[in-house]
Amino acid sequence: MEEQIQENANINEAEVTGKAGVSVPQFKIFDKYDLSEIKIGDPGLVNVINLSPKLIVKSHGRNVTKLGQVKVHIVERLMNKLSNAGHRGKKHKIEKGDASGKYNKNMKIVLKAFELIEKKKQQNPVAVLIKALENGAPRDEITVIEYGGARYPQAVDVSPLRRVNIVLKHIVQGASDKAFGKKKKLFQALAEEIMMAADDNGESFSVRKKKEAESQADSAR
Helix, strand or coil: CHHHHHHHHHHHHCEEECCCCCEEECCCECCCECCCCCCCCCHHHCCCCECCCCCCCCCCCCCCCCCHHHHCEHHHHHHHHHCCCCEECCEECCCCCCCCCCHHHHHHHHHHHHHHHHHHHCCCHHHHHHHHHHHHCCCEEEEEEEECCEEEEEEEECCHHHHHHHHHHHHHHHHHHHHCCCCCCHHHHHHHHHHHHHCCCCCCHHHHHHHHHHHHHHHCC
C-alpha cells in the first residue's frame, strides 16, 4: 500500500496543470530532454516553433494543411527535412543511404546527433537547436519584380514560417554535404552544423547562406 502511495506521489510530481485545470504528464523528448525551460529569444519565431512536450514526435501526417507546419514539433520538422537532404532547388541531386525517408532512420540520426551535442556542449541539445535556428534564419531576401518587360531584384522581408523552413533546409543540406562521400557520419555532420550555427560560426552552412541572402537584399534596396 505504501509503495502504491509513493508511486502515485511520483506521478503527481511529474504532472503539470493544463489550461482547463486538468493535470497532464510533462513529457520529455525521447524521454531524455526537458523542454519546459527552453526560451525562444527571437520574438518573430515564437509562434512558429512548436515546443510542446511530447514523448515521440510523430504527427502521422495529421497537419498536412495550410500553415499546418506550425502544429508540427520542431524536432519532427528537422527529421522530415532529413528525408530530402539531397534536394537542390527542384531536383533531387544527391541520394544518401543514411537519409532514406524512413522515420526510424531519421529519428536515430537526430537522436545520435543530440547525444553528441549534449556530450560536447553540456547543454540541452534542443535548446542548442533553437539557438541555431535563431542564428541561421534569414530576415531579408530578394524576389524579382517586372516593370515593362524588364526584371529587377527587390528586397523583401521573410515571413516567420519561411524563415524556419529555410534554416532547417540549410542545416540539413550543410550536414549532408559534409558527410556525402566522406568518412564522417551524417549524425556527426548534423551535430557539428547545429553547434556551429548555435555559435554563429561563419563556417556554418546555414549562417553563411543567411548572411549571403541578407547581403543580396541590402544591395537590392
